[in-house]
Amino acid sequence: MKPLSKTQRIVAISSVVFAFLLFLVLRPAPLPVDAGAASYGPLEVSLEEEGVTRVIDRFTVSAPVNGKVRRSELVEGDSVNAGMTVAAILPPDQNAREYRESAALAGSATASVTEAFARQREVSVRLAQARLKAGRYERLHREGAVSKESSELAAEAASVLEKEARAASAAVEAARMQASAAAARIDTGIASKAVEARSPVDGKVLRILEKNERFVPAGTPLVEIGNPGLLEVVIDVLSSDAVRIRPGNRVVVEDWGGGGALVGAVRRIEPAAFTKISALGIEEKRVNIIAMLDRPEPRLGDNFRIQARIVTSQASRVLRVPVSALFRGEGGWELFVIENGRARARKVKIGMRGADMAEVLGGLRAGERVVTHPPNELQEGMRVAVQGK
Structure with a gap:
């Protein structure tokens, strides 16, 4: 094979370089x-x-009797104590039919008290069991028998039941208040006196639903407390x-x-x-x-x-x-x-x-x-x- 001349070698090398440069120019960019x-x-x-x-624990205090609710002196945010008067209703004279209705309402309120007591006893039993379980799991956790998460869940369950127990106690007190108000309705001697609606728990006034004086039927929500x-x-x-x-x-x-x-x-x-x-x-x-x-x-x-x-x-x-x-x-x-x-x-x-x-x-x-x-x-x-x- 005849060797390439100097000119041919230069042309060949130039072609390769040109082709490489053309490839670099024309190839897609990343x-x-x-x-x-x-x-x-x-x-x-x-x-x-x-x-x-x-x-x-939100409690709604309702009108225990038909009558004219007096203008409230409370404002939202006021602190109240259990048993404190939060509304006063001046009831009209009762006729025979209203008396029978009042007696039925009093019976229902008494049943509510019994139910609230039963709920309180049930929660108390569950709370005692939860406390025992929490104590047992804490001891087992210290011994390495159960995980920290299991111990914390048992303690949290006991804490939740403690709050439920407090709520159940407050519900009992609220039922008692409602029963007392219902019993007052069937007392014919109280017709001329204002019936007081009292707070069942310590707390604050969240909302006053009836701010002005007007006639309301029994059961009308008056104040929310919590x-x-x-x-x-x-x-x-x-x-x-x-x-x-x-x-x-x-x-x-x-x-x-x-x-x-x-x-x-x-x-x-x-x-x-x-x-x-x-x-x-x-x-x-x-x-x-x-x-x-x-x-x-x-x-x-x-x-x-x-x-x-x-x-x-x-x-x-x-x-x-x-x-x-x-x-x-x-x-x-x-x-x-x-x-x-x-x-x-x-x-x-x-x-x-x-x-x-x-x-x-x-x-x-x-x-x-x-x-x-x-x-x-x-x-x-x-x-x-x-x-x-």
């Missing part, structure tokens, strides 16, 4: 993408919904979300107007759903979740708006990946892994999904970089460049 990495760390799954605060220091949080969630919530789940109250977050726990899930119209005009089935704060917040009052986050599941150390990296493929969840500057589609198995991170059960290793918010034009094998790198 697609700019955002990236994250798979890593080990804590993960929690939660629901975020709006809620309101509510006084736990203790604003004993609040619960009511959060309504979709019924499909409610089935994932359990008593004892942690609740974080945010956006309540003060600094920092307030922590509590789910106390109970109401058994019945209700219909609510969403902002988009769609009928939704909602369920009330009742939670208790670990520490009372004195700046919160009755019916205050809050934003609540209910933690349904959590883990202290799992392999996580940003949720924004995931997308649905034909066979399930997929993502793009960055390998040698190229995007490679890979199927992954996902466990818990939080707001920002998801648990990876298989298909990915810690430290591998993934494309977050993958653009529509990204395809398998395309060259990518991480933005901001």
Whole structure:
């Protein structure tokens, strides 16, 4: 073979260089993408919904008799003591029919007292059992026989029953007051005297429902009384979300107007759903979740708006990946892994999904970089460049 001349060699080398430069100019530029990495760390799954605060033990004082209610001298926020007069009603003279009705009402009120006593005894028995269980679990926890969480749940159950016991005692006192007022109705000698409606508990006036003097029938609500220091949080969630919530789940109250977050726990899930119209005009089935704060917040009052986050599941150390990296493929969840500057589609198995991170059960290793918010034009094998790198 005849060797190339000097001119031919120069032309050949120039052609190769030109072709290489042309390739560099014409080849597609790397697609700019955002990236994250798979890593080990804590993960929690939660629901975020709006809620309101509510006084736990709210008592409505009603008119015990037909008559003219006198103008109230109380204002919302006033403190009252058990047995204190909160309203006065001047009853009209009774006829025979009204007397029989009053007697029937008195009998019903007496039955309510009996029922309240039975409820109080039932709660007292449950409280005694819960206290014994809490003490036993605390002792077993010190011995290492049960977990700290089991001991804390037993103590929390006893604490909840203590509040129920106080509420039951207040209910007994309220029933007694109603029975006394009902008995007063059948006393013909009291017709010319004002019948006093008294507060069944110590607390504060939440609302005055009848501020001006007027005639009211028996049973008309007059005053609402409660203790604003004993609040619960009511959060309504979709019924499909409610089935994932359990008593004892942690609740974080945010956006309540003060600094920092307030922590509590789910106390109970109401058994019945209700219909609510969403902002988009769609009928939704909602369920009330009742939670208790670990520490009372004195700046919160009755019916205050809050934003609540209910933690349904959590883990202290799992392999996580940003949720924004995931997308649905034909066979399930997929993502793009960055390998040698190229995007490679890979199927992954996902466990818990939080707001920002998801648990990876298989298909990915810690430290591998993934494309977050993958653009529509990204395809398998395309060259990518991480933005901001």
